[in-house]
Amino acid sequence: MVRSLLFCVLLVAGLWCTAQNKLLVFQSDFGLKDGAVSEMKGVAMGVSPELRLFDLTHEIPAYNIWEAAYRLQQSVPYWPAGTVFVSVVDPGVGTSRKSVVLKTKTGQYIVTPDNGTLTLLAESLGIDQIREIDESVNRRQDSKKSYTFHGRDVYAFTGARLAAGVITYEQVGPLLAKQEVVSIPYVKAIVEGKTIRGTIPVLDVQYGNVWTNIPADLCQQFSFGDVLSVKVLHAGQLVYRGEMPYVATFGAVPVGKPLAYLNSLLQLSFALNQGDFAATNKIGSGGEWQVEVTR
Amino acid sequence: MVRSLLFCVLLVAGLWCTAQNKLLVFQSDFGLKDGAVSEMKGVAMGVSPELRLFDLTHEIPAYNIWEAAYRLQQSVPYWPAGTVFVSVVDPGVGTSRKSVVLKTKTGQYIVTPDNGTLTLLAESLGIDQIREIDESVNRRQDSKKSYTFHGRDVYAFTGARLAAGVITYEQVGPLLAKQEVVSIPYVKAIVEGKTIRGTIPVLDVQYGNVWTNIPADLCQQFSFGDVLSVKVLHAGQLVYRGEMPYVATFGAVPVGKPLAYLNSLLQLSFALNQGDFAATNKIGSGGEWQVEVTR
Amino acid sequence: MVRSLLFCVLLVAGLWCTAQNKLLVFQSDFGLKDGAVSEMKGVAMGVSPELRLFDLTHEIPAYNIWEAAYRLQQSVPYWPAGTVFVSVVDPGVGTSRKSVVLKTKTGQYIVTPDNGTLTLLAESLGIDQIREIDESVNRRQDSKKSYTFHGRDVYAFTGARLAAGVITYEQVGPLLAKQEVVSIPYVKAIVEGKTIRGTIPVLDVQYGNVWTNIPADLCQQFSFGDVLSVKVLHAGQLVYRGEMPYVATFGAVPVGKPLAYLNSLLQLSFALNQGDFAATNKIGSGGEWQVEVTR
Numbered sequence: 001m002v003r004s005l006l007f008c009v010l011l012v013a014g015l016w017c018t019a020q021n022k023l024l025v026f027q028s029d030f031g032l033k034d035g036a037v038s039e040m041k042g043v044a045m046g047v048s049p050e051l052r053l054f055d056l057t058h059e060i061p062a063y064n065i066w067e068a069a070y071r072l073q074q075s076v077p078y079w080p081a082g083t084v085f086v087s088v089v090d091p092g093v094g095t096s097r098k099s100v101v102l103k104t105k106t107g108q109y110i111v112t113p114d115n116g117t118l119t120l121l122a123e124s125l126g127i128d129q130i131r132e133i134d135e136s137v138n139r140r141q142d143s144k145k146s147y148t149f150h151g152r153d154v155y156a157f158t159g160a161r162l163a164a165g166v167i168t169y170e171q172v173g174p175l176l177a178k179q180e181v182v183s184i185p186y187v188k189a190i191v192e193g194k195t196i197r198g199t200i201p202v203l204d205v206q207y208g209n210v211w212t213n214i215p216a217d218l219c220q221q222f223s224f225g226d227v228l229s230v231k232v233l234h235a236g237q238l239v240y241r242g243e244m245p246y247v248a249t250f251g252a253v254p255v256g257k258p259l260a261y262l263n264s265l266l267q268l269s270f271a272l273n274q275g276d277f278a279a280t281n282k283i284g285s286g287g288e289w290q291v292e293v294t295r
Numbered sequence: 296m297v298r299s300l301l302f303c304v305l306l307v308a309g310l311w312c313t314a315q316n317k318l319l320v321f322q323s324d325f326g327l328k329d330g331a332v333s334e335m336k337g338v339a340m341g342v343s344p345e346l347r348l349f350d351l352t353h354e355i356p357a358y359n360i361w362e363a364a365y366r367l368q369q370s371v372p373y374w375p376a377g378t379v380f381v382s383v384v385d386p387g388v389g390t391s392r393k394s395v396v397l398k399t400k401t402g403q404y405i406v407t408p409d410n411g412t413l414t415l416l417a418e419s420l421g422i423d424q425i426r427e428i429d430e431s432v433n434r435r436q437d438s439k440k441s442y443t444f445h446g447r448d449v450y451a452f453t454g455a456r457l458a459a460g461v462i463t464y465e466q467v468g469p470l471l472a473k474q475e476v477v478s479i480p481y482v483k484a485i486v487e488g489k490t491i492r493g494t495i496p497v498l499d500v501q502y503g504n505v506w507t508n509i510p511a512d513l514c515q516q517f518s519f520g521d522v523l524s525v526k527v528l529h530a531g532q533l534v535y536r537g538e539m540p541y542v543a544t545f546g547a548v549p550v551g552k553p554l555a556y557l558n559s560l561l562q563l564s565f566a567l568n569q570g571d572f573a574a575t576n577k578i579g580s581g582g583e584w585q586v587e588v589t590r
Numbered sequence: 591m592v593r594s595l596l597f598c599v600l601l602v603a604g605l606w607c608t609a610q611n612k613l614l615v616f617q618s619d620f621g622l623k624d625g626a627v628s629e630m631k632g633v634a635m636g637v638s639p640e641l642r643l644f645d646l647t648h649e650i651p652a653y654n655i656w657e658a659a660y661r662l663q664q665s666v667p668y669w670p671a672g673t674v675f676v677s678v679v680d681p682g683v684g685t686s687r688k689s690v691v692l693k694t695k696t697g698q699y700i701v702t703p704d705n706g707t708l709t710l711l712a713e714s715l716g717i718d719q720i721r722e723i724d725e726s727v728n729r730r731q732d733s734k735k736s737y738t739f740h741g742r743d744v745y746a747f748t749g750a751r752l753a754a755g756v757i758t759y760e761q762v763g764p765l766l767a768k769q770e771v772v773s774i775p776y777v778k779a780i781v782e783g784k785t786i787r788g789t790i791p792v793l794d795v796q797y798g799n800v801w802t803n804i805p806a807d808l809c810q811q812f813s814f815g816d817v818l819s820v821k822v823l824h825a826g827q828l829v830y831r832g833e834m835p836y837v838a839t840f841g842a843v844p845v846g847k848p849l850a851y852l853n854s855l856l857q858l859s860f861a862l863n864q865g866d867f868a869a870t871n872k873i874g875s876g877g878e879w880q881v882e883v884t885r
Contacts, residue, residue: 022344023340023344025333029796030796031795031796032327032622032645032647032648032649033647033649033795033796034647034661034664034792034794034795034796035646035647035661035662035664035665036796036854037647038615038644038645038646038647038661038665038668038669039664039665039668039854041644042665042666042667042668042669042670042673043668045613045642045644045669045670045673046668046669046670049612049613049642049670052340052344053644054333054336054340054348055327055333056330056333057327057328057329057330057332057333058327059327059328062796062797063864071329071330071333072330074329074330074334075330075333075334075337076337077337078333078334078337078338078341078447079333079337079340079341080337080340080341080344083337083340091840091863091864092840092841093839093840093841095839095841147838147839147851147852148839148840148851148852148853148854149853149854152668152854202329204329205326205328205329206324206325206326206328206329206331206357207357248442249388249390249442249443250386250387250388250443251387251388251390261442261443262442262443263443263444264331264334264443264444264447273386274358274386317639318635318639320628327622347635347639349628349631349635349643350622350628351625351628352622352623352624352625352627352628353622354622354623366624366625366628367625369624369625369629370625370628370629370632371632372632373628373629373632373633373636373742374628374632374635374636375632375635375636375639378632378635497624499624500621500623500624501619501620501621501623501624501626501652502652543737544683544685544737544738545681545682545683545738546682546683546685556737556738557737557738558738558739559626559629559738559739559742568681569652569653569681
């Protein structure tokens with residue numbers, strides 16, 4: 001009697017526990033207008049109906065590997081250990097770029113072509129292990145004739161099998177000889193005398209806020225209320241020069257006025273309260289955009 | 296033996312029952328192009344992998360509290376009692392606007408800044424209770440340095456804990472002294488003699504249909520087939536004048552012809568069958584747009 | 591004791607099994623900017639919180655039945671047998687078009703107005719059975735006054751009840767007298783001498799690739815590396831003429847160069863590697879667009 005109770009409890013507890021690791025999150029540059037994302041999800045549900053499927057975004061600009069890297073860095077840390085991400089921005093589909101699964105030091109898995117997509121995450125969360133997908137076993141049956149949709153046939157399929165526990169992480173394939181990822185070169189923020197120099201890796205597109213790569217650590221010399229002098233340059237040409245207070249929240253300045261603040265990634269950012277700083281000042285993002293900040 | 300059976304049944308039934316209340320629906324003006332929505336969902340999954348996550352919309356125009364209020368009014372009634380909504384259109388983030396959880400009289404919960412977002416729902420479904428979020432306990436750990444993403448750190452976190460049963464509704468925080476919400480002023484539809492006057496709270500954006508705030512009750516004087524005379528004014532200036540039949544369905548008029556009908560919220564609306572009434576006649580929405588209808 | 595164990599196992603197995611068939615996938619032309627999709631999902635959750643809800647796409651261009659048909663053909667085959675699809679592109683809402691549920695020969699169900707939406711799927715996966723929805727029983731209570739949102743009141747409601755096992759397929763309603771669907775006429779690809787003629791049913795919108803209806807079977811005369819001569823005509827007028835290699839993957843040609851390849855549906859397609867073939871050459875899709883291919 002006691003044993004039968006125990007058995008029940010263990011049985012239910014077992015179901016419960018395996019369910020905790022069955023989270024699968026998709027990112028791509030496919031957009032939401034056609035059937036591609038749904039094909040990937042159908043394949044995942046065919047692997048295991050127990051999986052829980054989510055979207056990071058499918059609106060990465062076409063072929064923009066840098067932005068894929070940035071969005072992963074932005075949101076992966078907020079998901080539990082054991083979550084599997086499938087990121088497919090893959091302009092080199094069918095070429096020799098490797099297909100890999102990175103396990104971060106915080107326990108999340110990222111299934112992706114190793115084409116620069118892992119640049120930022122490998123640095124911020126760290127590489128626990130990185131394995132190459134063995135496509136001789138980890139590929140949808142009957143998909144040999146299709147060469148152009150590895151997102152469905154290799155990445156979604158492998159991500160789903162990993163997330164569902166159909167395969168272990170070791171069964172993904174062999175460890176890479178070098179435990180490192182293909183990286184897109186980028187410049188880090190630095191302090192030079194009284195000036196902090198950084199870049200604009202990405203815009204906060206929905207609101208037009210300008211996000212820099214200057215971390216909170218480098219802003220410790222500032223106090224809320226300080227007035228910052230900000231320059232924005234494109235390929236060395238001055239695009240914007242202005243002064244704005246360094247504040248905790250948008251509401252600290254009147255509507256329409258500029259402010260400097262720490263964004264949700266704790267990096268220095270510029271905005272107009274309820275306005276569009278980037279559009280107003282014709283500011284973009286990418287390697288050629290630089291910022292200089294002094295108090 | 297019988298007791299062990301009973302125990303099993305109760306155990307499974309218990310899991311089943313708690314699962315029924317674990318629905319969490321997100322709304323925001325974040326858009327779907329970046330990682331913000333995914334950050335909120337990751338936080339929710341960290342609270343409980345048993346939660347079921349959904350989206351109302353993330354395409355509320357930036358800072359448009361009125362439209363957030365309208366979309367809640369439109370869809371909350373179709374979700375079961377016990378569903379928790381997190382709505383984040385929050386231009387005043389970091390200012391003194393309260394963070395609250397409304398429980399409607401029909402049993403749904405809405406987690407949101409109290410900035411007008413609850414204007415329409417408080418009226419249509421009624422206020423059962425409204426509580427202020429106690430951020431000393433209901434806030435993500437390690438989020439003290441980030442002042443600008445309460446959607447993730449306070450609202451998604453609190454909504455997830457409430458939906459998952461980690462906290463009770465009482466544990467959200469204290470009852471507001473006044474059981475009322477911050478309301479955006481708006482004009483209701485009225486009958487003046489033979490004329491019904493109303494406003495255009497929102498457009499049916501996908502199709503260009505014009506939705507008024509005139510409820511079915513005020514249209515009982517009309518019969519299907521009646522020809523209505525319709526005026527649309529902007530800030531008192533006539534923008535459109537025309538006649539159209541009051542019909543049950545779009546198919547009752549030829550393609551391209553105007554019609555008046557009750558929309559899915561049972562409010563009087565104007566359309567061109569398979570056309571775009573709003574764009575064709577340059578009609579917008581908001582407080583300055585008025586309609587006059589006579590038979 | 592043994593019986594009680596067995597009972598537990600069967601009970602849990604039973605829950606498990608029913609969970610496998612509770613997948614419900616939505617498609618529409620509603621867009622994601624308002625509350626319509628959420629209303630449908632709320633209704634489904636009200637039917638059964640055990641359902642798993644997914645989106646194919648809600649960005650079908652307004653009233654475009656052909657594209658709805660195409661997107662179903664594209665993604666339904668990748669979902670497990672037993673999955674229920676609700677597709678609502680319904681310009682004739684409230685007219686005499688029938689509301690039906692098709693069961694494909696591969697075991698998926700599609701709930702939709704029978705207005706051409708099933709044209710391609712009925713042919714590619716085959717009709718196992720087709721039943722008309724009996725709205726006297728399969729319609730939301732209290733929805734009689736609303737004539738314009740059958741997506742919520744009939745299709746989502748019926749799809750949810752079918753997916754959840756609340757009704758059997760037979761309880762949807764009677765078999766259609768003729769086991770056939772309303773079809774949109776279209777031209778199939780053919781071989782004439784050394785030339786293959788086809789049409790452009792749809793564009794791969796996100797990338798600007800041109801997808802034809804020429805299946806892999808008709809391309810067996812080509813080998814990878816062959817140079818194809820391609821003409822694109824609109825209403826008989828030549829729009830594009832060019833030569834390009836027939837290759838397995840985009841990476842086989844330099845960035846910016848044209849290529850011919852088999853897309854993820856194994857149909858002949860044209861692209862510029864990391865460019866936009868359709869925009870560059872002003873090519874569209876639909877019945878008036880034709881292609882001619884020779885080696």
